Amino acid sequence: MKSRNWLISLGLAVILVAAFGLPACEPTEQSGWYTPEGDYISFELTTIGGQPGDMGLMVASDLQDLGLDVEHRVMDSTTFMEYLYQPNLGGMQVYIFGENPSADPWSDWIWTLMSDPEGWGYMWNPTWYYDERFEELYYANYLAANKTAKQEILFEMQEILAEDLPMIYMVRPEFISAHRSDNWENWHNQLGGPVTWINEWSIREVTPVDDATRYSIGGMTMMPNMNMDHETLSYSNIGCLYHMIVYENLAYYAKIDEDLGDAYNFVPKLATNYSVSYEADGEGGQNQIWTIELREGVKWHDYETSGKNLTADDVVYSLKYALNKWDLNKPVNWTAVEEDTEWAEIWSEHVLAEADGDHTVKLAYIDGYHQPEDYVPVWWHWDPIAPKHIFEPDERDPIEWDGYSIGTGPFKVKEFVPDEYLLLERFDDYWGDLPAAQEVLHEYYVDIGAMFLALENGDIDIHEWIPVPHSKISTYQADPNIELEIVPDLTIYYLAFNLHPTQGYEPVQDKVLRQAIAYAVDKQDIVDLVYGGYGGVPDGWVYRESPMHNPDLPQYTFNLTTARDMLLAAGYTYVE
Numbered sequence: 141m142k143s144r145n146w147l148i149s150l151g152l153a154v155i156l157v158a159a160f161g162l163p164a165c166e167p168t169e170q171s172g173w174y175t176p177e178g179d180y181i182s183f184e185l186t187t188i189g190g191q192p193g194d195m196g197l198m199v200a201s202d203l204q205d206l207g208l209d210v211e212h213r214v215m216d217s218t219t220f221m222e223y224l225y226q227p228n229l230g231g232m233q234v235y236i237f238g239e240n241p242s243a244d245p246w247s248d249w250i251w252t253l254m255s256d257p258e259g260w261g262y263m264w265n266p267t268w269y270y271d272e273r274f275e276e277l278y279y280a281n282y283l284a285a286n287k288t289a290k291q292e293i294l295f296e297m298q299e300i301l302a303e304d305l306p307m308i309y310m311v312r313p314e315f316i317s318a319h320r321s322d323n324w325e326n327w328h329n330q331l332g333g334p335v336t337w338i339n340e341w342s343i344r345e346v347t348p349v350d351d352a353t354r355y356s357i358g359g360m361t362m363m364p365n366m367n368m369d370h371e372t373l374s375y376s377n378i379g380c381l382y383h384m385i386v387y388e389n390l391a392y393y394a395k396i397d398e399d400l401g402d403a404y405n406f407v408p409k410l411a412t413n414y415s416v417s418y419e420a421d422g423e424g425g426q427n428q429i430w431t432i433e434l435r436e437g438v439k440w441h442d443y444e445t446s447g448k449n450l451t452a453d454d455v456v457y458s459l460k461y462a463l464n465k466w467d468l469n470k471p472v473n474w475t476a477v478e479e480d481t482e483w484a485e486i487w488s489e490h491v492l493a494e495a496d497g498d499h500t501v502k503l504a505y506i507d508g509y510h511q512p513e514d515y516v517p518v519w520w521h522w523d524p525i526a527p528k529h530i531f532e533p534d535e536r537d538p539i540e541w542d543g544y545s546i547g548t549g550p551f552k553v554k555e556f557v558p559d560e561y562l563l564l565e566r567f568d569d570y571w572g573d574l575p576a577a578q579e580v581l582h583e584y585y586v587d588i589g590a591m592f593l594a595l596e597n598g599d600i601d602i603h604e605w606i607p608v609p610h611s612k613i614s615t616y617q618a619d620p621n622i623e624l625e626i627v628p629d630l631t632i633y634y635l636a637f638n639l640h641p642t643q644g645y646e647p648v649q650d651k652v653l654r655q656a657i658a659y660a661v662d663k664q665d666i667v668d669l670v671y672g673g674y675g676g677v678p679d680g681w682v683y684r685e686s687p688m689h690n691p692d693l694p695q696y697t698f699n700l701t702t703a704r705d706m707l708l709a710a711g712y713t714y715v716e
Contacts, residue, residue: 169715170715171207171715171716172207172208172209172714172715173206173207173208173209173707173712173713173714174712174713174714174715175647175650175653175712176710176711176712179646179647180209181208181209181647181653182208182209182210182211183208183209183210183211183233183234183645183647183648184210184211184212184213184232184233184234185199185200185203185210185211185212185213185233185234185235185236185635186213186214186215186220186223186231186232186233186234186235186236187212187213187214187215187220187235187236188214188215188216188217188220189214189217191670191671192236192237192238192633193214194669194670195236195310195311195633195666195670196212196214196236197212198662198665198666198669198670199212199236199310199635199661199666200212202660202661202662202698203657203660203661205660205700206656206657206660206700206703206704207704207714208657208660210234215231215232219231220232220235220237224237224266225263225264225266226263227266227268227638227640227643227644228640228643229643230643232638233637233638233644233645233648234635234636234637234638234645234648235635235636235638236310236633236634236635236636237266237633237634237636238631238632238633238634239253239631239632239634239681240332240337240630240631240632241630241632241681241682241683242331242338242403242630243331243396243400243403243683243686244290244294244400244403244404244682244686244688245290245403245404245515245518246338246393246403246518246521246522247681247682248281248282248469248518249518250681251278251281251297251681252264252265252278253265253266253267254267254269254271254274254278254301254306255274255275255278256270256275257269257270258270259275260278260466266636266638267306267307267636267637267638267639268638268639268640268641268644269304269306269639271300271304273296273300274297274300274301277293277296277297277300278297279468280293281293281294281297282468282469283468283508283509283510283511283512284512285510285512285513286512286513286514287404287512287514287515287687289512290512290688291687291688294682294688294690295688295690298679298680298681298682298689298690298693299690299693301680301681302679302680302693302694303651303694304651304654305637305651305654305655305658306636306637306639306654307634307635307636307637308634308635308636308654308657308658308661308696309632309633309634309677309678309679309680309681310633310634310635310661310663310666310677310678311632311633311663311666311667311670311671311675311676311677311678312628312629312631312632312633312675312676312677312678312683313607313629313631313633313667313671313674313675314626314627314628314629314671314674314675314676315331315332315333315605315607315626315627315628315629315630316607316608316610316613316624316625316626316674317329317333317334317602317603317607317608317624317625317626317627318592318595318602318603318608318612318616318622318623318624318625319334319595319601319602319603319622319623319625320595320598320600320601320602320621320622320623321349321621321622321623322349322598322621323348323349323350323352323355323598323601324346324347324348324349324352324355324577324601324602325346325347325349326345326346326347327342327346327602328341328342328345328395329342329625329627330395330396330397330627331396331627331628331629331630332605332627332628332629332630332631333604333605333607333625333627333629334602334625335357335377335381335602335603335604335605336377336604336605336630337374337377337380337381337605338380338393338521338630339393340381340384340385340392340393341395342602343381343385343551343575343577343580344385344550344573344575345575345576346575346576346577347576348576348577352577353577353578353579354577354578354579354580354581355577355579355580355581355601355602356580356581356582356583356599356600356601356602357378357580357581357582357583357600357601357602357603357604358583358585358591358594358595358599358600358602358603358604359376359377359378359582359583359584359585359591359603359604359605359606360584360585360586360588360591360604360606361375361376361377361378361379361584361604362376362378362558362559362560362561362562362582362584363376363378363379363382363558363562364376364379364558365558366382366544366545366553366556367544368383368462368463368524368526368544377604377605378562378582378604382545382562383522383523383524384524384549385549385550385551385564386545386547386549386551386552386553386564387524387525387526387547387548387549388409388410388524388525388547388548388549389409389410389520389521389522389523389524389525390409390410390411390432390455390516390520390521390523390525391406391407391408391409391410391411391516391520391521392407392408392409392521393407393521394407395407398685400683400685400686400687401686401687404514404515405515406515406516408435409435410434410435410438410450410455410525410548411432411433411434411435411520412433412434412435413432413433414430414431414432414433414516415430415431416428416429416430416431416513417429417431421506421507423507425506425507425508426507427492427504427505427506427507428504428505428510428511429502429503429504429505430471430502430503430504430505430511431496431500431501431502432455432500432501432502432503433499433500434450434451434452434455434499434500434501435450435499435571436449436499437449437571438450438548438571439548439569439570439571440527440529440530440546440547440548441545441546441547441548441552441567442527442530442546443569446529448527448529450525450548451495451498451499452495452496452497452498452499452500452501453495453528454525454526454527454528455493455495455501455525456493456494456495456501457526457528457531457532458523458524458525458526458528459471459491459493459503460488460491460493461488461531461532462526462531463519463523463524463526464523465486465490465491466486467519468509469511469517469518469519470491470517470519471491471492471493471503471504471505472486472490472491472492472509473490473491473492473506474506474508474509475506475508476489476490477490492504492505492506524547525547525548526547527546527547530544530546531544548570548571549567549570550566550567550570550572550574550575551564551565551566551567551575551580552564552565552567553565554579559584560583560584561581561582561583561584562581562582563579563580563581563582564579564580564581564582565578565579566578566579582604583600588606588609591603591606592608592609592612595622596615596619596622598621605630607629608624610671610672610674626674628683628685629675632678632681635657635661637654650710652706652707652710652712653707653712655696655706656703656704656706656707657703658696659696659697659698659699659700659702659703659706660698660700660703661698662698663677663698664677664698665698677695679693679694679695680693
């Protein structure tokens with residue numbers, strides 16, 4: 141009887157320990173993976189909705205199959221973007237996003253996403269990744285002597301990122317575009333479709349079927365204003381094109397069909413030719429001098445009232461006052477910038493550009509910042525040239541203006557209602573071949589279904605950079621008035637890690653865990669199920685068809701066994 145009472149008392153003690161957490165015995169470990177230091181691995185995977193959300197569900201499922209404790213969280217796009225470039229908010233540990241590098245050398249900007257977050261990558265590097273060797277190569281890439289040297293640099297940059305994996309490249313979809321063929325034809329369907337932020341050729345070269353005079357583009361982004369601020373306008377497809385067909389650039393983005401090497405071609409626009417020479421800088425080095433010949437007879441849109449043509453003074457003014465100068469491809473005296481300003485502010489006198497007559501501009505690149513001679517600096521394609529006679533009298537910062545839209549392009553602004561539409565009309569005094577369209581209407585749609593319904597009804601002729609939903613493919617293929625085309629997309633979707641030293645997620649600082657995650661994600665399965673097989677698995681920012689793509693990068697092909705073995709070999713433990 142006594143022993144029985146003792147056993148009952150012992151049983152009650154065990155129950156009390158279990159119920160109230162008394163330290164009578166060691167607690168049972170939670171099932172899952174533990175770091176070599178004994179920390180349990182559990183994190184949130186954040187995405188926006190739509191296809192990124194679908195990808196997030198599949199990635200979370202794959203990582204759960206590996207045994208990781210992962211919760212998928214969907215965030216509204218506005219909040220997501222706030223967190224993306226502000227890691228101090230601590231809002232995202234691991235996330236999925238997409239970027240659009242484009243063909244090199246236009247894609248040089250994409251490497252800023254991996255650049256020193258305390259330097260040039262500030263507010264652009266959402267992973268907070270830093271590697272000293274990569275940073276050296278980042279600068280060297282801008283200043284490569286030629287394409288051969290650039291290729292060698294880019295190969296090594298790709299190798300570093302493939303080894304360190306601050307982000308895992310998952311999907312490059314194919315772009316499925318549709319346009320009506322009953323009003324307009326001769327659309328140029330290059331990377332990302334017929335109407336993208338780097339493809340103005342469709343707008344310039346479409347031809348009417350019968351007597352059409354206006355064509356309409358439907359889109360789900362709209363430029364917020366009509367100023368010179370690329371920081372704002374570049375977030376919208378039409379905002380980028382506005383700087384190419386209302387304003388203009390020194391050179392066209394080259395037409396791209398299959399050979400991405402064509403992106404290096406110089407296609408004259410406001411600049412007709414250039415030459416490169418060298419002169420002593422008086423300090424034992426040499427300045428590299430780019431002499432640009434400008435097109436003559438180029439009228440500004442206000443020519444009838446101002447009588448002004450484009451001159452070298454407009455280009456020099458744009459470089460000194462109207463354009464962003466923070467670019468290693470710009471003619472800036474970087475040595476003087478470092479010496480003169482505490483916060484590296486760039487003054488107009490730091491910009492080494494001068495007019496040499498009415499139609500010749502000379503740019504000087506100081507020793508150490510010489511540009512490759514076998515292709516032009518990328519800003520020639522991207523930065524619009526502003527009219528000095530309009531901008532100079534206004535004392536405000538040009539990028540803060542609104543309401544000015546006087547350029548040299550084939551179209552000028554007729555009407556603009558933010559969040560509704562932008563209507564352009566042809567500039568009949570244009571220096572080049574006149575577009576066939578007399579008007580171009582860009583309409584804003586909040587709902588993707590409404591936009592494609594407008595295409596089906598003939599209310600718009602083409603949609604901008606939103607792919608056709610898979611559910612509509614067979615319908616459009618059967619419609620005699622709609623043409624469906626498929627090309628490689630610009631977008632690359634990636635799974636990224638917040639590596640901020642204090643606001644990030646500590647376990648993913650370990651490269652081995654990131655590599656194991658890369659093996660655990662079935663990327664081809666995502667291509668097949670989320671994108672219906674329309675796409676492929678990328679291995680970096682450089683497209684596989686590009687001559688700058690490194691063909692020898694590790695592929696991290698889906699293999700849960702490899703992922704588990706890597707973790708165990710590195711000292712991680714798994715508790716059933």
